[in-house]
Amino acid sequence: MKKFLSGDEAFAEGVRLACPEVISAYPITPQTVVVEKLSEMVENGSLDAEFIHVESEHSALSCAIGASAAGVRTFTATSSQGLLYMAEGLVYASGGRFPIVMMNANRATALPWNIYGDQRDSLALLDTGWIQSYAENAQEALDLALMAYYIAEHRDVSTPYMANLDGFILTHTYENVDIPAPEQAKEYLPPYETNNRFDFEHPVNMGFSAGPETNIIFKYKEHRAFDRARGVIAEAEDRFAQVFGRRYTGLLDTYLTEDAEYVIITLGTIAGLCRNIADELREQGIKAGVIRIRYLRPFPNDEIAAAVRNAKAVGVLEKDISFGNAGTVYANVTSALQWGGITAPAYNFIGGLGGRDISADDIRDVFTKVQTGTDRLNWIGVSR
DSSP states (O other): OEEEEEHHHHHHHHHHHHOOSEEEEOOOTTTHHHHHHHHHHHHHTSSOOEEEEOSSHHHHHHHHHHHHHTTOOEEEEEOHHHHHHTHHHHHHHHHTTOOOEEEEEEOOOSSSOOOSOOSHHHHHTTTSSOEEEEOSSHHHHHHHHHHHHHHHHSTTTOOOEEEEEETTTTTTOEEEEEOOOHHHHHHHSOOOOOSSSOOSSSOOOOSOOOOTTTHHHHHHHHHHHHHHHHHHHHHHHHHHHHHHSOOOOTTEEEESOSSOSEEEEEOGGGHHHHHHHHHHHHHTTOOEEEEEESEEESOOHHHHHHHTTTOSEEEEEESOOOTTSOOHHHHHHHHHHHHTTOOSOEEEEEOOGGGOOOOHHHHHHHHHHHHHOOOSEEETTOOO
16 A cells, blocks of 8 residues: 655554554654654554653653563654663663664754754764664655564564664655555564563563673673674565565665775765766766665675775765764774775765755765865865
8 A cells, every 4th residue: 555654654654564562652853753643543543552651762762671571562762862861771772682673763963952854863872782774765764664673573683773764854754655564564573572571480580780700791692693683684674575575685775886986875865866966977977886874783894895895985975973083984884994905095074964955066076076085074065
């Protein structure tokens, strides 16, 4: 069935099809529509779930942790300052290996106060032990909602999952979206089962302390779960293609990279404009290519190195800055290039902060600077 939906509404439809038993909600722009739609679904009976309207984002994640510890499928959502307010709970959820799925509407963080979209919120919390994906359009948003549960709840992973949607650019824009039938979703997503839960018949120790001798072992196991998640993501996408007929490409998308000499690496909705400019440059005889990173965790180190092996230079375009260094995505990409033995120069481009538009001319300028060489760190739209 096709519907004309915003990214927020599409993700809510995906959550409905996944049938969580507990939804903990605290609204914050531009995430609010997701939990509003889910509350309507619970009210009209199209989703059988306990909808809990809590008093803060910290409580929303705490509630989800408690529900997951009781052994049920859970969902919550947030954005920006709300995600930062959840920060303490993020590491409790990941350390406890609770496979919570959360949607984050990417939005700038204060100060200055700003409600528009960039990716500083989720990238600031990249190392909290959550799988992180970044959708490009509303269809992918819906599909990721289903795949998120498949991946997070897989026994080889058991790790919380944060699905990120660009605030307003994706959350509030509308497009035609294919909504699967509930029977298809049920065929795709198995019922949630876990031994990592409270059980009076078979008691387990949860939320315990671990001293210097054993703490590192738990952290090593968390890391190994991300290594296994790479294979589970591929499995989830293969199964998704079989059931729904839509194929995704793993940790990243590549476009015209087979012979590309100049490659832009980015994430989220801006990738489409980058592809358009790559097509334009190809018509001029310039071998341009684009990589869209779909998953920041686990990070596609080998895939990025393979995709740019023939490139003369690489540009990383992101809506984030790690103050005093460079962009967080750039730091991860250059690490992948070094590990992969790639010697092509890599340049960082920071743009879109606070929702500022990145135009076609901006992308053309990025490609030009990658071709001709530029500073390692470049700010789009900022005069020196």
